[in-house]
Amino acid sequence: MPLAATWHRLPRFVRIILTRLGMIVPQMLGVTLVTFLLVRLLPGDPARLILGNFATDDSIKALKQHLGLDQSLPVQMERYLIAVLHGDLGMSPFTSNPVLTDLAQRAPATLELIGYAMILTVIAAVSLAVISVVRPGGIVDVVARIYGLVAGAIPDFWVALLLVFFLFHILGWAPAPFGRIDAMINAPPTITGFLTIDSVIAGDRTAFWSAASRLVLPVLTIAIVNTGALMKMAQTSFRGAYQSEFVNHMRLCGVPERRIIRSALRNALPPIISQTSFITGFLLGAAVLVETIFAWGGLGQYAVQAVVNSDYAAIQGFVLVASAFVLVVYSVADILYELADPRIQV
Amino acid sequence: MHAPLDATPLLELDGLTVGIGGDAAPILNAVTCTLRRNEILGIVGETGAGKSLLTKAVLGLVPEGLRVLGGDVRFDGCSVFDRRNEDLRDLRGGKIGLIGTNAKALLDPVAPVGRQIARVLRAHARVGESEAQSRAIALLREVGITDPERRAKAYPHELSGGMAQRVVIAMALVTDPAVLLADDATLGLDATVQAQVLDMLVQRCRRRGLGVMLVTHDLGIVRNCCDRIAVMREGELIEIENVDAFLRGPRQAYSRSLLEAAKARPTPSIARHTASERPLLQAEKLVKIYGGPFTHQVRALDGVDFSIRPRETLALVGESGSGKTTAGQCVLRLTNPTSGRILFDGEDVTDLSAQKFKPWRRRIQMVFQEPYVALNPRWRVRDLIGESFRLLDPMSRGERERRISALLDAVHLPSSLASAFPHELSAGEQKRIGIARALATDPDLVIFDEPTTALDIRVRAQIIDLIRDLQSRRGMSALFITHDLNSVRSLAHNVAVMLHGRIVEYRSAEDIFATPREAYTRKLLDAELPVEDPPGRATNVSEAIAV
Numbered sequence: 001m002p003l004a005a006t007w008h009r010l011p012r013f014v015r016i017i018l019t020r021l022g023m024i025v026p027q028m029l030g031v032t033l034v035t036f037l038l039v040r041l042l043p044g045d046p047a048r049l050i051l052g053n054f055a056t057d058d059s060i061k062a063l064k065q066h067l068g069l070d071q072s073l074p075v076q077m078e079r080y081l082i083a084v085l086h087g088d089l090g091m092s093p094f095t096s097n098p099v100l101t102d103l104a105q106r107a108p109a110t111l112e113l114i115g116y117a118m119i120l121t122v123i124a125a126v127s128l129a130v131i132s133v134v135r136p137g138g139i140v141d142v143v144a145r146i147y148g149l150v151a152g153a154i155p156d157f158w159v160a161l162l163l164v165f166f167l168f169h170i171l172g173w174a175p176a177p178f179g180r181i182d183a184m185i186n187a188p189p190t191i192t193g194f195l196t197i198d199s200v201i202a203g204d205r206t207a208f209w210s211a212a213s214r215l216v217l218p219v220l221t222i223a224i225v226n227t228g229a230l231m232k233m234a235q236t237s238f239r240g241a242y243q244s245e246f247v248n249h250m251r252l253c254g255v256p257e258r259r260i261i262r263s264a265l266r267n268a269l270p271p272i273i274s275q276t277s278f279i280t281g282f283l284l285g286a287a288v289l290v291e292t293i294f295a296w297g298g299l300g301q302y303a304v305q306a307v308v309n310s311d312y313a314a315i316q317g318f319v320l321v322a323s324a325f326v327l328v329v330y331s332v333a334d335i336l337y338e339l340a341d342p343r344i345q346v
Numbered sequence: 347m348h349a350p351l352d353a354t355p356l357l358e359l360d361g362l363t364v365g366i367g368g369d370a371a372p373i374l375n376a377v378t379c380t381l382r383r384n385e386i387l388g389i390v391g392e393t394g395a396g397k398s399l400l401t402k403a404v405l406g407l408v409p410e411g412l413r414v415l416g417g418d419v420r421f422d423g424c425s426v427f428d429r430r431n432e433d434l435r436d437l438r439g440g441k442i443g444l445i446g447t448n449a450k451a452l453l454d455p456v457a458p459v460g461r462q463i464a465r466v467l468r469a470h471a472r473v474g475e476s477e478a479q480s481r482a483i484a485l486l487r488e489v490g491i492t493d494p495e496r497r498a499k500a501y502p503h504e505l506s507g508g509m510a511q512r513v514v515i516a517m518a519l520v521t522d523p524a525v526l527l528a529d530d531a532t533l534g535l536d537a538t539v540q541a542q543v544l545d546m547l548v549q550r551c552r553r554r555g556l557g558v559m560l561v562t563h564d565l566g567i568v569r570n571c572c573d574r575i576a577v578m579r580e581g582e583l584i585e586i587e588n589v590d591a592f593l594r595g596p597r598q599a600y601s602r603s604l605l606e607a608a609k610a611r612p613t614p615s616i617a618r619h620t621a622s623e624r625p626l627l628q629a630e631k632l633v634k635i636y637g638g639p640f641t642h643q644v645r646a647l648d649g650v651d652f653s654i655r656p657r658e659t660l661a662l663v664g665e666s667g668s669g670k671t672t673a674g675q676c677v678l679r680l681t682n683p684t685s686g687r688i689l690f691d692g693e694d695v696t697d698l699s700a701q702k703f704k705p706w707r708r709r710i711q712m713v714f715q716e717p718y719v720a721l722n723p724r725w726r727v728r729d730l731i732g733e734s735f736r737l738l739d740p741m742s743r744g745e746r747e748r749r750i751s752a753l754l755d756a757v758h759l760p761s762s763l764a765s766a767f768p769h770e771l772s773a774g775e776q777k778r779i780g781i782a783r784a785l786a787t788d789p790d791l792v793i794f795d796e797p798t799t800a801l802d803i804r805v806r807a808q809i810i811d812l813i814r815d816l817q818s819r820r821g822m823s824a825l826f827i828t829h830d831l832n833s834v835r836s837l838a839h840n841v842a843v844m845l846h847g848r849i850v851e852y853r854s855a856e857d858i859f860a861t862p863r864e865a866y867t868r869k870l871l872d873a874e875l876p877v878e879d880p881p882g883r884a885t886n887v888s889e890a891i892a893v
Contacts, residue, residue: 244451245446245448245451245452246455249444249453249514250454250465251407251438252402252407252439252444253443253444253469253517253518254437254438254439254466254469254521255439255466255469256435259465266454266456266457267454342455342501342503343455343456343501343503
């Protein structure tokens with residue numbers, strides 16, 4: 001089989017990436033199918049829901065025809081798929097914007113928040129884990145132990161309020177918790193939607209500092225709440241590697257301690273990668289309380305609004321975007337996981 | 347302690363004492379010895395003698411909970427324990443190389459082995475990554491790895507045990523150390539691989555004038571590689587002697603018992619069979635294929651025939667992957683052969699259902715290789731042995747107790763052990779319990795899977811004596827699966843040599859050891875490192891190379 005032979009000649013990381021990318025297409029199709037059925041499974045008639053209780057049968061029938069609801073399910077599915085492919089996720093009657101526009105406005109806000117929060121979480125969790133294992137009984141170990149104990153019991157809104165109270169209200173170090181950028185400052189022209197990056201591209205120093213300082217408190221909140229779990233996992237995994245025979249052998253071979261720690265950490269990576277991806281996916285919707293407190297205008301807030309308003313098009317759009325995001329995060333995690341562990345066969 | 351030294355010692359152990367401190371007895375007690383340039387010192391002792399701890403203490407790294415209580419280790423005249431961090435790090439792996447046992451566990455599983463060797467070099471010398479890599483590749487070639495460029499990119503899980511061991515040796519040699527500590531460096535390797543690895547080690551040491559401490563529990567290795575031997579017992583060095591003088595007659599009684607235990611015993615004679623006597627077990631054209639039609643197929647057994655008559659012992663000999671264990675599993679119906687027949691006492695048992703085969707199980711029993719793994723850790727010895735009685739007719743509680751203590755007696759264990767748990771027993775005792783379990787049903791045939799590997803010298807001899815004794819008293823037949831030729835000499839009447847799932851030579855034990863016909867059999871016999879000179883063969887590796 002020449003095809004198989006060519007495949008096995010490819011470098012391992014190319015094979016890993018191609019396999020994973022190949023899986024994204026059917027997975028995304030499955031997600032779309034589920035979001036489509038989601039609305040079909042809701043009780044009641046969408047046309048009646050849209051027009052309200054006082055609509056006449058004729059107007060409902062007309063709307064049904066207009067929406068294509070009189071067609072068979074496969075035909076509707078096909079139309080839905082085509083619409084999604086064209087970027088048409090429907091209109092939101094409450095914001096009177098196309099759902100896609102709404103989402104495109106809010107997604108970068110949440111992604112920026114989650115992105116920086118996760119970077120901080122991973123760095124803090126891994127550093128705490130490594131230092132506490134390498135120097136057991138040291139101050140970092142003690143702090144990590146106490147923090148690990150309470151971390152599971154800290155609610156995010158409480159941490160957020162404490163931070164706002166102390167750092168903004170009492171000390172005045174942090175900016176006011178009102179949105180992503182100071183209302184008096186012009187936001188940089190939208191390129192990526194990430195204010196920190198856009199302001200750097202635009203060379204706008206004031207906008208950058210404003211956006212960055214507004215990020216501090218919410219990012220800190222999310223990191224404080226989520227670092228504990230990741231730290232415990234990283235500790236277990238790193239301790240296993242650090243106390244293994246091969247590490248001792250490296251020491252007996254005179255390899256410097258820094259190098260040994262790096263190798264042990266490299267061995268401890270896989271579980272850290274999977275838990276990080278899990279937390280990241282989870283945060284997309286779970287950061288809603290933090291978003292609300294800091295008036296962030298993110299995806300989570302939008303989704304909650306949509307649910308409260310029974311805005312089905314918006315919910316559908318949110319679920320679609322959220323699943324696509326989670327899919328991407330998990331795919332990246334899978335790829336990293338397989339790269340981190342050469343024993344996995346591809 | 348020893349004759350006047352011809353050179354300043356490389357390494358001096360001076361009353362080295364290591365322990366947990368307090369009133370507890372030290373684990374290493376006042377160990378004093380020297381190692382010179384161009385010398386290979388064999389350190390021999392049984393499990394728990396403190397051999398491995400000795401190598402770690404020499405490098406100034408005793409395991410957590412232990413500390414050096416007294417004495418000194420001097421390398422090139424300077425104390426190891428006085429050295430500070432950087433200096434000590436330079437000593438470890440730089441001046442003194444360590445080759446550990448169980449190489450696969452010593453290698454970083456997620457780094458290519460070439461890079462791991464380079465890592466050690468770069469920890470001690472100012473060289474760039476590519477320079478270090480090419481030195482690693484050159485060294486891999488030197489330790490006998492074919493295609494080292496490709497192997498250097500391999501990860502540990504892609505290497506065989508023998509290859510991983512060579513990588514660990516290369517790691518120890520890459521910095522050109524003056525002293526090499528080899529801690530059971532060839533444990534668990536096939537005999538031919540072990541011979542190659544030892545040979546290479548000895549050659550390199552001779553060429554570069556290294557001082558080598560070869561820790562082992564195999565006196566054959568000492569005889570064939572070392573200049574001097576040091577015997578350890580319970581943390582003390584009780585005897586240091588030149589190897590030749592030691593083999594002529596050790597001074598200490600303990601050393602004598604070790605040497606005696608390592609020697610092969612004459613094969614037990616059995617009453618000659620009349621030709622008409624029916625074989626107890628016959629295997630005919632056994633074939634076992636692993637893997638399906640769409641995956642890679644492995645022919646673990648490829649047309650294997652053998653037979654065992656009553657009171658007779660057949661040894662299946664071969665290296666890992668030769669199919670000898672699969673053959674044993676087929677006989678016991680632990681796995682079903684793809685084709686071929688198994689006749690037991692004249693009846694075809696190949697295709698019997700599990701239910702129908704059950705009555706046969708009391709007549710065919712097996713002693714598993716790893717006794718600790720095969721014994722349920724939460725059961726007491728009494729229940730472990732009693733479990734086999736389920737195959738027999740129901741018996742009263744008193745009868746059961748009587749039988750258990752009779753079985754314990756048969757394997758020379760005190761009946762007080764009946765209420766012990768497996769973890770409270772030594773490796774030799776566990777092996778005996780494994781044997782007692784197999785004997786519980788009074789079987790006609792017992793399959794022994796590697797009964798003597800990984801055991802200490804004297805324990806191994808005791809197990810061999812026990813099996814011989816049981817066979818002569820109970821008149822059972824045995825199928826012996828092993829790669830330990832020394833034990834085959836002492837136990838087997840017939841030997842079948844296996845290679846790649848086939849039997850390449852199948853004759854009586856005397857004939858096969860005296861006049862091996864096949865090239866592979868000769869290779870196996872040559873790889874053996876006996877304690878005594880077999881007639882017509884005198885190959886002392888170290889002497890041969892020194893000349």
